[in-house]
Amino acid sequence: MAMIIMASSDKKKQELFDHLSLGEINSGTFYGKWAKPSASKQIASYSPIDGLLLASVTPTSRADYDHAVSFSEKAYLEWVELPPPKRGSIMLKIGQALREAKDDLGMLVTLEAGKTITEGRGEIQEMIDIADFSIGLSRQLEGSVFASERPWHRMMEQYVPVGPIGIISSFNFPSSVWSWNAFIAAVCGDTSIWKPSSKTPLAAIAITKILSKVLETEGVPQIFSLVTGSGEEIGSRMASDRRIKLVSFTGSVNSGKKVSQLVSDRLGKSILELGGNNAAVVSEHADIDIALKGVAFGALATAGQRCTSTRRVIVSNKIYSEFLQRLVRIYKEVSVGDPRSTGVLVGPLIDESATAKFESAISEAMRQGGKLLAGGTRAKIQGLKGHYVKPALIEAKPDMEICKTETFAPILYVFKYRDLEEAVRIHNSVPQGLSSSIFTRDLLESEYFISHRGSDCGIVNVNTGTAGAEIGGAFGGEKDTGGGRESGSDAWKNYMKRQTITINYGKELPLAQGVEFKI
Ligand code: UN1
16 A cells, blocks of 8 residues: 655655665665665765755675676576567556555655655656556567568568667656666566666665566566666766667766767667757747646746756747736746645755756856846745755847757746747757647647648647657657657667568579579
8 A cells, every 4th residue: 555645754754765665775786686785885865855865875886787787688588588468467567566656656756856746646657657558569569561572472570679778767757767668678578777867766776676576476587677876887887788789868968978979889779868958839829828837837847857848938929928927927926845745836956066057057048148037046945955946037039059058957048939930940949859849729830830840859749838748659859869769659669679581482592683693
């Protein structure tokens, strides 16, 4: 039975940690068994809510890293022998275990990442959704048959598993983005090794504990291994490790470039989900209430720390004043504070460094000619030493350099446009290409935006904001976002090798392209 905990007392925290089998010092390494935790070297997980230590984690040693990868290779050899629908039936049990632990895990995400309760639970729901999706997928991994130019020949295409994969995840979605990769890869027949962000290792440990029990009860190999440590050390090691066939990385453009270089240096495969600088276009044909809600959720949810957060809003000059006035009011009234309290929409930033980046981006925006319309300062929350800020709303010009940069914090730049061509030009004028949206009830405008003439992003939305994608579609983006696709649709193909098969079932050996070869 899951337990709902709302208070921040030590006793409540202790109860939650007991439920999730977390201690004061936790091993950060799992490969069929947990490596011994040690008190010497630790990753400290602080709650951004109050800056207090939640627990410590012993990072993975060099030797344990090697054990984890060879363990994952061995687990793969067994796991891959299970027929895919049987793998799917294991995902059913995994989904059930996550449903039971949803409130506890959601609360842990709240404590460790600072998300509001509903967002913390939403993240676990996203894992449950992808578990459900993967069950269906396990019976739909498909191939194709092509017409062969040769008589008595059949040509086919099939997908086979790649082996162990590496997943490097980020603090802002400390569990669900891992599951997009790990669960889909699992039904494809792969095993995985997870390196979570050092800012949120506890969620990864708690999830690995729950899922390893499911796998043990089901009598199947331990397909989910866990390693912890810095990106420079463990992340780079994974990227360079030939045993890891595919590395899925979520994080900054700079780190993603390094991972990509290391992986391609050994001609491995990578899936990159890097920065976004997402914009919403608000047309004069929009339903303003819907647009305001969509823009506010996109810009403020998770304190602007989503890859999909709305960072720019491009508003038609015909409704600019009205829209801006109402947006300013929302920014002035939005409640910032303890994400466990009802009514709070904006929790803390993850750490001091994020807060400093928020402040310096705002000064830079002012220096480049921006005008601060609301927020933009640190927020004092009584009794809490967390990293709280008042979300910033800045009137700006689209060609300001700072507006082309992703700052992982709640800063929203507002621009004005005259016609849709200009809106789209502004929209596409940044290096990133993850998510986008247009608010309009005009069919011609929405069609334009979703056509090749419109948004250049991987995710294109109409009358719904840039953030909050469902798992059923492929998730990822273009340009500096890295081109990777995860989650739904046919993203599963990334976790498999494509084989083109030609079978000759005739009595001759005719050659393709009519080539003659007489012996
Ligand atoms: C991310 O920020 O890396 O679409 C993932 C969304 C969430 C996932 C975000 N479903 O906002």
